[in-house]
Amino acid sequence: MNPVNTKPYITGCSSGIGRALAELIANKPSHHLIATARKVPDLSYLPDDNPNILKVALDVTSVDSVKNAFTAAKEHFGDNWHLDVVVNNAGYSxxxxxxxxxxxxxxxxxETLFFGTARVTMKxxxxxxxxxVGEEWRGGVVFNVSSLAGLVGLAxxxxxxxxxxxxEGWTESVAREMSPDWNINFCIIEPSGVRTNFEGHSKAAITPHPAYADPSMPARKLESYVKMGMKAGAAAGMMEPKQVAETIYKIAARGEKVPLRLPLGKVAWMMGKGKFEGLLREWEEVKEISFMGKEGS
Structure with a gap:
């Protein structure tokens, strides 16, 4: 994000990580910002009189909305506009x-989590x-915000x-399709607990099913644990949106190789590591079956 005319394009800026990142970029005069939300009034925390900031309505579940948002960016910044960083953050639990x-x-x-991310990414x-620029591609970085939930599966x-x-799987595949000459890099951000608005419009709940109502059921136990963690806050390893935003900014600005996956937070790193170590143990246990009795074939 060092060039003067760098233009980050961020989805889901109404709250949480997206808002924190938009505020961070907006406070840097050398950068331009394309901030999106389903409703533009949700971006009222950003100034209306700064030509370096474009606020756009975007519904990632709509093909036309995604197309129109990119068209609006081109019209606002001109035909020779540059798109250097994209952060796909729109979504809900x-x-x-x-x-x-x-x-x-x-x-x-x-549709929101996956196809929305795919639409914006490919555009x-x-x-x-x-x-x-001449014979060289400017390139850019696409950050797809996943989660610890993209590494493990919980009730x-x-x-x-x-x-x-x-x-995660889609991003890994698309990253391998890119020509090295294009200089387009991808980074999957995998945060663990973040203090966001997941108790508000960023969270939806399924109507409880009576067969799973008993407190001893795995999902009920996890709900209880999560509620305790939310109250404990930082003591439970939760991060502030600002911390995640600053990390994304540093990755984009440092000018080094961008990691394909980046677990954020001690909880994400440890649980992810435990998941893969457990998977290796499980694979060893079924090795003979997997090889169908033919070692080395």
Whole structure:
């Protein structure tokens, strides 16, 4: 983010990580900012009289809305505008008993978390891969905000996990499609607990299913643990949105190789490490079956 005309494009800026990052960029006079939210009034914390800041209404579940948002950015900053950094942060949590989820609830969650991220990413790639200075591509960085939920699967958030796992696998695949000449890099951000507005409009709940109501059920135990963690705050390893925003900014600005995956927070790092170590143990246990009795084949 060092060039004077750097333009970060951030989705989901109404609260949490997106808002913290938008505020961080807005306070740096050398940067331009494209901040998006489903409703522009949710971006009222940003100034209206700064030509370096564009506030755009964006519904990532709408193909036309995504297209129109990029068109608005081009019209505002001019035909030779540069898109250097994109942060896909739009999304919300859907929690509850999976058996009780409706078709509409489950489809909208995946549409927002996964297809929304995919739409914005590929539109950004289209812009970045055509942006050349002489014979050199300017390139850019796409940050897709996943979660610890993209690494592990816990009870009571199946469709949220599905969306984040989809983002991770999809991003890994798309990153491998890029020509090295284009200089387009991807980074999957995997935070653990963050103090965001997940108790407000960033969280949806499935109507409880009576078969899972007993306090001894795994999802009920996890809910109890999460509530205790929310009260404990930082003591439970929760991060402030500002911390995550500053880390994303540093990754984009440092000019070094961008990591494909970045677990954020001690909890995310340790739980992710434990997940993969456990997976390796499980693989060793089924090795003979996997090889179908033919060692080395």
């Amino acid at each position: 859907l929690s509850g008993d999976t058996e009780g989820a409706t078709e509409e609830e489950s489809h909208l969650e995946i 950004a790639v289209e812009v970045m891969r055509q942006d050349k 009571g958030h199946a469709y949220y996990h599905a969306g984040k796992h989809a983002v």
